[in-house]
Amino acid sequence: MQEEAVRRFWKSGEFESLRDARLVCFGLTVRPWGDSRCLIEDPDRFDWVLDGLREWEDSPRQYRKCYQGLVRSYFDYDGMGRSVHITGGKNWRTLQSYLNNKAPLIRDANINPDWVGCVLGNRELFTTDPCAAYAPKVMSGRTDEVSQVRELLGITDASWFTRELILAQLSHACKQSHLEFSSLLSSLLKLINGNEVLRDRGLRMLLDRYARIPQAPQHVELKEFSVNSWGNPWLPSNDHRWGGVTDEAREMIGNWLKLEFIELFFTKLAQDGLSDTRRLKFWVRYVPLIENIHFALGSHAMNSRERDFIELRSKLKGLIVNLEDNKPLNNAFIMTMGDLVAVEFSGESNAFYGYSLKRALPFDLTKPVRSAPVNGRNSLKNDARILYLRHQDNVSGYPHWEDRFKDELRDNFGISTNAASTKKVAQSNASTSPKAPSAATAFQNKTSSSRNEEKLPHHLLSILKSRRFNQSDFDVLARQMSIQTEDRRPIGGGLWFIYHGSDASVCDLLRYWDFRYIGNKGWVRFS
Numbered sequence: 001m002q003e004e005a006v007r008r009f010w011k012s013g014e015f016e017s018l019r020d021a022r023l024v025c026f027g028l029t030v031r032p033w034g035d036s037r038c039l040i041e042d043p044d045r046f047d048w049v050l051d052g053l054r055e056w057e058d059s060p061r062q063y064r065k066c067y068q069g070l071v072r073s074y075f076d077y078d079g080m081g082r083s084v085h086i087t088g089g090k091n092w093r094t095l096q097s098y099l100n101n102k103a104p105l106i107r108d109a110n111i112n113p114d115w116v117g118c119v120l121g122n123r124e125l126f127t128t129d130p131c132a133a134y135a136p137k138v139m140s141g142r143t144d145e146v147s148q149v150r151e152l153l154g155i156t157d158a159s160w161f162t163r164e165l166i167l168a169q170l171s172h173a174c175k176q177s178h179l180e181f182s183s184l185l186s187s188l189l190k191l192i193n194g195n196e197v198l199r200d201r202g203l204r205m206l207l208d209r210y211a212r213i214p215q216a217p218q219h220v221e222l223k224e225f226s227v228n229s230w231g232n233p234w235l236p237s238n239d240h241r242w243g244g245v246t247d248e249a250r251e252m253i254g255n256w257l258k259l260e261f262i263e264l265f266f267t268k269l270a271q272d273g274l275s276d277t278r279r280l281k282f283w284v285r286y287v288p289l290i291e292n293i294h295f296a297l298g299s300h301a302m303n304s305r306e307r308d309f310i311e312l313r314s315k316l317k318g319l320i321v322n323l324e325d326n327k328p329l330n331n332a333f334i335m336t337m338g339d340l341v342a343v344e345f346s347g348e349s350n351a352f353y354g355y356s357l358k359r360a361l362p363f364d365l366t367k368p369v370r371s372a373p374v375n376g377r378n379s380l381k382n383d384a385r386i387l388y389l390r391h392q393d394n395v396s397g398y399p400h401w402e403d404r405f406k407d408e409l410r411d412n413f414g415i416s417t418n419a420a421s422t423k424k425v426a427q428s429n430a431s432t433s434p435k436a437p438s439a440a441t442a443f444q445n446k447t448s449s450s451r452n453e454e455k456l457p458h459h460l461l462s463i464l465k466s467r468r469f470n471q472s473d474f475d476v477l478a479r480q481m482s483i484q485t486e487d488r489r490p491i492g493g494g495l496w497f498i499y500h501g502s503d504a505s506v507c508d509l510l511r512y513w514d515f516r517y518i519g520n521k522g523w524v525r526f527s
Contacts, residue, residue, distance in 0.1 A: 002023050002024075002026055003027065005020045006038075008020065009039070009045070009048075010032075015055075021053060021065075022066050024069075025067075025068075025072075025073065027069075027073070028049070028070070028095075038088075040073065040091050040092060041087050041088035042087070043091075053066050060108040063105055063106060067102065067105070067106050068115065070099060071099060071154075074096065074126075075153065075155045075160070079160070080160050080164060096128075096130075100123055100127060103120055106119065106120075115152040118152040119153070130164065131167070132172070134146050134149075135171065138165065163197070166192065166198060170191070170202050174209040178212075182210075185210065186221050188202070193225075203229060207245045207253070208245055210252070211252045212248075216252065227257060229241075232317075232319070233250045234291075236526030239526070255287050255288055259284060261293055261295075261315075262284060262287070263280060264312060265295070265346065268308065278402065282402050282405065283344075286337065290335050291337060291338075292493050293334070294321060295316055295332070295334070296323035296331060296365075297321075297323055298325050299325075302320075323370070330345060330350075332344065332345050333345075333346075334365065336357075336488070336493055338415060340354055340412075341355040341361060342354050351391075352388070352405070353382075353387065353388060354387030361490060363379060364490045387409075389408060464477060464509055469514065474513070477497075478497065494524035494525055494526040497524070499522055510523045513525065
């Protein structure tokens with residue numbers, strides 16, 4: 001009957017009777033022809049519906065028959081959804097205001113059904129934040145009121161109301177104190193589990209809020225939920241999933257994950273099966289400085305069907321390379337920090353190798369690597385090392401090997417735990433547009449930047465921007481501007497263009513090529 005009434009109204013633009021008007025109001029979202037057409041998404045006919053109801057506005061008993069139908073259509077149509085039809089979303093907002101403004105007209109002087117009292121007592125349902133008032137009640141266990149509202153107004157589980165009520169609870173929780181929010185976090189994660197759209201919207205809210213807690217302790221459930229939902233936060237292939245959260249939230253989860261991986265390496269992957277607590281404690285202090293991590297797994301860790309190893313390989317997806325070694329229990333852990341590529345092996349007797357990105361690396365992590373022989377094909381052990389340190393005490397005047405490692409990292413690469421604790425090393429995922437450099441950076445780059453910008457012909461920029469990114473054009477740009485570049489892609493990093501100038505044309509070209517500006521380090525492309 002709704003479909004037939006909608007067809008008649010679609011053709012004439014007028015109601016033939018009050019019965020037809022009521023059916024049309026209930027049928028704003030029906031699609032009688034089996035295609036995309038419906039009244040709430042039509043730019044003209046929706047207005048005709050509301051205009052046509054003026055005939056009964058002075059008669060509450062007649063008017064509310066139609067008003068009830070509008071309420072049902074209001075809750076049936078997802079006007080707050082991500083993929084909402086443009087006209088449908090606009091009309092739904094109009095309907096929202098209409099229902100709020102016209103609510104007093106449904107009250108009769110004598111007899112009123114229960115749903116009328118429900119509407120008049122809950123007009124916040126027809127505001128821009130329709131679920132906010134119910135969030136604290138539901139969170140405290142007082143669900144009777146919401147259940148009654150849903151029953152009287154015919155709100156089904158498929159309605160947007162169900163989703164928005166959960167998001168309202170999250171929003172309410174995010175406004176609480178740090179301590180209160182932290183205590184609610186586990187239950188909030190359960191609320192958003194199971195629905196991908198709800199999960200993504202809710203998880204962004206929870207991550208951003210938790211990241212605002214000063215020195216927030218690791219929340220294991222939040223880390224596991226985030227990584228299971230969106231993958232590793234520092235892998236370029238997951239950028240589109242993590243793009244909606246703040247840099248601080250993404251860095252927070254990234255650091256927690258790096259910490260977990262370091263613990264896995266020096267516990268589960270230790271060659272003797274015992275935890276290597278000293279090396280673990282040493283490298284944990286450098287977590288905020290670690291930009292990339294890779295694992296070279298020996299045949300045992302790579303092929304074992306034990307549950308622990310299956311789960312481990314799942315966690316390390318995208319970060320694993322084969323270690324072709326005659327020692328099946330051997331594994332390697334490769335970290336990138338600034339210009340340092342650090343290689344630790346699972347056997348404590350193996351020395352630590354440190355390589356500089358300012359030189360060509362002797363190995364390629366996109367292919368299987370080896371640990372023997374030294375200087376062998378794609379070997380992680382090579383004389384091109386800058387650092388070669390054994391985990392032995394009482395060497396070179398150092399009572400503990402940790403002290404020597406710390407000094408060598410600081411003196412050779414400028415890497416120190418002081419920088420880690422104050423986060424002075426740019427490791428966050430910064431915005432896609434350049435920030436104003438500090439006075440020191442501006443001074444260091446002033447001469448070279450201005451000179452480089454003058455050298456670059458603008459017609460060349462036009463030619464380059466007319467094509468998609470390719471290595472040849474990138475090399476031409478760098479050569480023309482005399483810009484230093486660094487290619488860290490073989491070790492899982494990015495392609496760097498060390499440019500700090502402010503020429504809008506150059507910046508636009510780099511963004512067009514999918515580069516992004518990171519702190520004072522320059523522009524980088526991760527693919």
